[in-house]
Amino acid sequence: MMTGKEIRSRFLKFFEDRGHTIVASSSLIPHNDPTLLFTNAGMNQFKDCFLGKEKRAYVRAATSQKCVRAGGKHNDLENVGRTARHHTFFEMLGNFSFGDYFKKEAIAYAWEFLTVDLGLDKSRLYVTVFTDDDEAADIWHEQEGVPRERIYRFGEKDNFWSMGDTGPCGPCSEIFWDNGPEVGCGSPDCAVGCDCDRYMEIWNNVFMQFDRSADGKLTPLPKPAVDTGMGLERITTVLQGVKSNYDTDLLRGIIAFIEELSGKRYGAQADNDVSMRVIADHSRATAFLIADGVLPSNEGRGYVLRRIMRRAARHAKMLGFNEPALYRSARYVMESMSGAYPELIERMDYVAKVVRNEEERFILTLDNGLRILNDEVAKLKKAGQKVIPGEVVFRLYDTFGFPVDLTADIVEGEGFTLDEAGFEACMEAQRQKAREHWKGSGEEAVSGIYRQLREQGVASEFSGYGKLTDYAPIK
Numbered sequence: 001m002m003t004g005k006e007i008r009s010r011f012l013k014f015f016e017d018r019g020h021t022i023v024a025s026s027s028l029i030p031h032n033d034p035t036l037l038f039t040n041a042g043m044n045q046f047k048d049c050f051l052g053k054e055k056r057a058y059v060r061a062a063t064s065q066k067c068v069r070a071g072g073k074h075n076d077l078e079n080v081g082r083t084a085r086h087h088t089f090f091e092m093l094g095n096f097s098f099g100d101y102f103k104k105e106a107i108a109y110a111w112e113f114l115t116v117d118l119g120l121d122k123s124r125l126y127v128t129v130f131t132d133d134d135e136a137a138d139i140w141h142e143q144e145g146v147p148r149e150r151i152y153r154f155g156e157k158d159n160f161w162s163m164g165d166t167g168p169c170g171p172c173s174e175i176f177w178d179n180g181p182e183v184g185c186g187s188p189d190c191a192v193g194c195d196c197d198r199y200m201e202i203w204n205n206v207f208m209q210f211d212r213s214a215d216g217k218l219t220p221l222p223k224p225a226v227d228t229g230m231g232l233e234r235i236t237t238v239l240q241g242v243k244s245n246y247d248t249d250l251l252r253g254i255i256a257f258i259e260e261l262s263g264k265r266y267g268a269q270a271d272n273d274v275s276m277r278v279i280a281d282h283s284r285a286t287a288f289l290i291a292d293g294v295l296p297s298n299e300g301r302g303y304v305l306r307r308i309m310r311r312a313a314r315h316a317k318m319l320g321f322n323e324p325a326l327y328r329s330a331r332y333v334m335e336s337m338s339g340a341y342p343e344l345i346e347r348m349d350y351v352a353k354v355v356r357n358e359e360e361r362f363i364l365t366l367d368n369g370l371r372i373l374n375d376e377v378a379k380l381k382k383a384g385q386k387v388i389p390g391e392v393v394f395r396l397y398d399t400f401g402f403p404v405d406l407t408a409d410i411v412e413g414e415g416f417t418l419d420e421a422g423f424e425a426c427m428e429a430q431r432q433k434a435r436e437h438w439k440g441s442g443e444e445a446v447s448g449i450y451r452q453l454r455e456q457g458v459a460s461e462f463s464g465y466g467k468l469t470d471y472a473p474i475k
């Protein structure tokens with residue numbers, strides 16, 4: 001059986017043998033790009049190469065890129081724990097052509113890698129193309145022999161890729177693997193494009209052709225280019241013949257660690273399984289984000305990290321932890337992944353301290369907040385109502401540190417929603433008060449303890465922290 005690690009190096013070697021330069025993963029904090037919250041795809045570090053603004057010594061590249069999809073345009077936070085295939089943190093394998101090869105070669109490489117190099121069964125693979133991309137459909141059929149009935153056509157939402165609201169974009173062609181009926185939703189309509197885990201997208205080949213400006217206008221790129229992305233965890237699921245990313249060797253270790261720590265068994269009880277998956281995933285995101293220089297805070301990137309950590313803390317509570325546990329699972333992640341990402345080693349103690357501090361602070365208010373929320377739910381149920389009032393959501397947010405999406409997540413299972421307009425009104429009233437009473441510099445976002453930690457733990461070449469407030473607004 002091939003390990004995740006072997007698959008990662010096989011991919012890079014395959015493309016190296018075909019003239020691609022292997023480039024290291026860039027940081028999760030996008031370099032000099034305020035339009036992007038976190039690095040969400042392999043192509044991010046090459047954005048200017050696609051736009052023709054930057055020339056490099058190579059026109060073909062391949063990477064294994066750390067990605068985070070939480071907040072921002074590609075947001076998978078809500079999917080984590082519920083699907084077998086979505087993470088907030090994952091690794092994306094990619095090959096890139098900067099004005100060199102285009103559709104024909106990209107499709108040929110992808111198909112050769114999957115069906116020859118990795119030996120995947122063609123009868124379980126499907127492909128998609130953008131609505132009117134006959135060229136790509138013909139290449140799949142005529143050049144690679146994929147039967148027409150296995151080639152699907154989808155519109156903008158699925159088959160036109162963009163990294164954000166602006167920047168490089170273009171039609172794309174995705175490759176799907178049939179995980180088998182046991183994994184699916186069982187609906188007679190279930191097919192490629194269904195939201196369930198049966199037909200799993202493994203690889204996206206983007207034919208970069210445009211630059212989208214803020215007003216939505218598409219300007220052709222100087223040269224058409226190729227950007228591809230394949231989730232390492234997903235292709236590993238396929239090759240290891242398991243049903244979920246969490247059963248691959250890439251995540252099985254962290255799950256086992258959580259089993260041991262909690263004394264609960266994965267696979268024994270559905271709610272616990274969700275909690276274990278959330279903790280496993282969020283521990284990875286937390287460790288990597290902090291190692292790359294993000295700190296939990298009340299705004300921007302730091303707030304997305306805080307939301308991830310508080311979701312994890314709540315699931316830890318549900319699993320029965322009454323003491324901080326995430327700093328231990330984050331440490332496990334760093335120890336087990338430092339081979340591929342050596343930056344984790346030197347920052348290990350620092351990251352564990354930051355996680356522990358954030359956890360300890362939140363644990364102090366979590367129980368009380370949950371009690372208030374549960375009382376509210378019970379009261380509303382009696383009254384036959386299903387909406388949590390804005391003032392309650394605000395109080396949980398303001399006094400107990402519950403991010404709004406956390407509150408929504410907690411009550412969703414019981415069919416409750418939040419009065420968001422009411423919450424916004426409370427927020428606005430508070431902002432108004434703050435404007436009247438306080439003239440802050442913004443530096444307060446980093447509390448004293450974090451400032452101390454960063455002074456202790458930072459090597460001078462580590463430039464991440466300076467960018468704490470260099471982010472695009474979340475909405």
Ligand code: ATP
Nearest residue numbers: 069076085086087090201202203204229230231234
């Ligand atoms: P999906 O439709 O399954 O959400 P996507 O179309 O949003 O995937 P792309 O933006 O095309 O994904 O990213 C390229 C590849 O990265 C995907 O084909 C998939 O293998 C992987 N990938 C995307 N999102 C995630 C995620 N949240 N967790 C793990 N892997 C992912």
Ligand code: MG
Nearest residue numbers: 074075076086
């Ligand atoms: Mg997606």
Ligand code: MG
Nearest residue numbers: 157158174201
């Ligand atoms: Mg998709």
Ligand code: MG
Nearest residue numbers: 158174201204
């Ligand atoms: Mg896709």
